[in-house]
Amino acid sequence: MVALPTVRRWILTGSVTAITVTGALYGADLKTSQERAQERKRITALSANEKISQYEAVIEEWERTRKELERKLENFHARKEGREVGEGDRRMSR
Structure with a gap:
């Protein structure tokens, strides 16, 4: 049987990885949205x-x-x- 500390370590590692990936994807999406908004503003100002x-x-x-x-x-x-x-x-x- 797997020891409790090992299971806890795997859960913690998976959780940190999931949070990191989610944050990276959200940040990239946010940056892309901001860039699109800036480009739209620039085009409408021409x-x-x-x-x-x-x-x-x-x-x-x-x-x-x-x-x-x-x-x-x-x-x-x-x-x-x-x-x-x-x-x-x-x-x-x-």
């Missing part, structure tokens, strides 16, 4: 021209990302076609 310029910057970033992805896709297709042609030529020469 003038119309500032909002427009911010949206334009976001659109430019999306366009840059789209162009990069299209370039990568074209390179992938070119390599794929190149390999297929190369494999076909190797098969023919055997």
